[in-house]
Amino acid sequence: MKTRRLATMLFAILLSAVCAGLIISAAVPARAGGDSNWGFSLTNLDRTCKPCEDFYEFAMGGWMKANPIPAEYSTWGTFAELRDKNLTAMRTILENAGDSHPAAGSNDQKIGDFYAACMDTSAIEAAGAKPMASDLAAIDALQDRKGLEAEIARLHRETNNVAFSFGAIPDFKNSSQMIGLAHQGGLGLPDRDYYLRDDEHSKELREDYIQHVGKMFALAGDAPDKAAAEAKTVMALETSLAKASRTRVELRDPEKNYNKMSLAQLKELTPDWSWENYLHAIGAADVSEINVGQPDFFKEVDHQLAATPLADWKIYLRWHVIHQAAPALSDAFVQENFNFYGKQLSGAKELQPRWKRCVQSTNQEIGEALGEVYVRKYFPPEAKARAKEMVNNLIAALRSDIPTLSWMGPETQKQALAKLQAFTVKIGYPDKWRDYSKLSIGRASYFENVRRAGEFEEARDLAKIGKPVDRSEWGMTPPTVNAYNNSTFNEIVFPAGILQPPFYDPRADDAVNYGGIGAVIGHEISHGFDDQGSKFDGRGNLNNWWTDEDRKNFNERGDCIMQQFNGYEVEPGLHQNGKLVLGESIGDLGGLAIAYAAYEKSIEGKRPPEIDGFSPEQRFFLGWAQVWGANQRAEAARLQANTDPHPLARFRGNGPLSNMEAFAKAFGCKKGDAMVREQACKIW
Ligand SMILES: [Zn+2]
Structure with missing residues (x-):
């Protein structure tokens, strides 16, 4: 997952x-200089x-x-x-932490156990698709739009950004204060353009994606015919979200993506979506204004919540639960997830070894x-x-x-x-x-x-x-081989x-x-x-x-x-x-x-x-x-x-x-x- x-x-x-x-990183002895010792090998x-x-x-x-x-x-x-x-x-650190019998509740215990549980493939195989059963049951039980909205909020608390994303960010125009940001999201393909481009490559990839979504539904237990039909439903709903999404170029512009709104303004923007209920459900009940990154996108979400049948929304949510869970499930899910995202989209030939x-x-x-x-x-x-x-x-x-x-x-x-x-x-x-x-x-x-x-x-x-704002926070972990500039800090x-x-x-x-x-x-x-x-x-x-x-x-x-x-x-x-x-x-x-x-x-x-x-x-x-x-x-x-x-x-x-x-x-x-x-x- x-x-x-x-x-x-x-x-x-x-x-x-x-x-x-x-991705990741970590320290290493100096790279052998080959035939030189000045930091660049002539080879x-x-x-x-x-x-x-x-x-x-x-x-x-x-x-x-x-x-x-x-x-x-x-x-x-x-x-x-x-x-x-x-x-x-x-x-090495993680294996040592696991072997060293650290005190319960210590960080050493947590990193050691996290890694060890991930390596425990027999427990993971035995669990199969079961770990996501309660999420899928919650979706199955949805009766009406109100329940659907509550389920979106619940999944967001599980970090599953269905329909859109929501989180904390410094207020662009008052950088000492944190504000809530609602941001476009909810897609399974890497970008809106993948849904909308007309070239052969993109068309083919969309077909592959539909196949992949269908296979994942089947792995979760749906009959093949049903799974194939469900995949098309997912594609249709995601495509409507993609159409209302901004391009990557538009997303780079901070002015364009800064739209601070009061609850009254939010009500006007999305008359049918209750931000009050949503904010309450995610534990941010006292928030009175948020930044709506892409207002037109949220109009479309609001529209689709009414226009798309509840049964279709349930299929969409099911897909995102399976999709997010896949890397932490049994090998069949991991392999199929890799087949599409690792192989077809990125060109890797083999799955990385489990330890990596x-x-x-x-x-x-x-x-x-x-x-x-x-x-x-x-x-x-x-x-x-x-x-x-x-x-x-x-x-x-x-x-x-x-x-x-x-x-x-x-x-x-x-x-x-x-x-x-x-x-x-x-x-x-x-x-x-x-x-x-x-x-x-x-x-x-x-x-x-x-x-x-x-x-x-x-x-x-x-x-x-x-x-x-807590300016001491970091946006990357220490072993990361990368660096960054954070404009708001x-x-x-x-x-x-x-x-x-x-x-x-x-x-x-x-x-x-x-x-x-x-x-x-x-x-x-x-x-x-x-x-x-x-x-x-x-x-x-x-x-x-x-x-x-x-x-x-x-x-x-x-x-x-x-x-x-x-x-x-x-x-x-x-x-x-x-x-x-x-x-x-x-x-x-x-x-x-x-x-x-x-x-x-x-x-x-x-x-x-x-x-x-x-x-x-x-x-x-x-x-x-x-x-x-x-x-x-x-x-x-x-x-x-x-x-x-x-x-x-x-x-x-x-x-x-x-x-x-x-x-x-x-x-x-x-x-x-x-x-x-x-x-x-x-x-x-
Ligand atoms: Zn850069």
């Missing part, structure tokens, strides 16, 4: 991470490729040829490799309990201090750059510097760990553990509504998981570190000033601090990057969507520029010698390419291009470099070379 918390979805709106696939190179023609291939082509995608993955690269190593590290799925599930459900042990074991205080120093150097580089920008007037510059000054930096792990004392975890049932952990998190989340966050080789290695050449983790840090800083992040001020409020002229200049610079990425072809007929990936691409170009400036400053007056024939500047760019080295299956590339605001790794590797004079200079690239764009884009 995977819990679908609102946080996952909010991540898409507010937290701009450095890469896709927020990564493909010297048959010229750096000025395709730098990414030049830098990482050797690695990509030598590292085909393992059967259980759909993308395999630096991020995935480090995540995979982290899984092994976490597995169980480690990830533990990290996802009670990740701060696991993370606390993880950082004790793998993240020494010196690592935190060194990372902090690098972040400070990067911030200093941008601070010196802003006053020199010809396209930004002095008034906006002053505001930008104030925002930069106000950044909060979080490194490694939270200062205050989550308190799991009220969560009970045992060895008897994996399904029940996931259910209780989900309900615990959901209750914790809903309890925040109407309260002051005006913060940049680097979990312990990413602060290790090959992103960062204290023993490696500084140039490689600056091109790796330095550019990642710069990327997160730049998100504070990307097309959407720049709409939030230093206190995290959605508040325009730009003059009209400066905003216009900035937008023109953004348009240049948007055009560049629109030009990248993923496969025939599918390009990157420049508007969707704009924030991330601004982050990459801006981040690299800041990291490069910081590196140049760090070697002022003491320029290091060449290593293995590479100048310090060349090594900086090799460090960047190394981070993005990856092989990807066609299905995964398609899925990412369709749904993810992060461009594909292969475009991130080359895209920003082809705009940078410093890159061309480092490798002697000339006008006309593929790595030198005729119309270079520049932000910082």
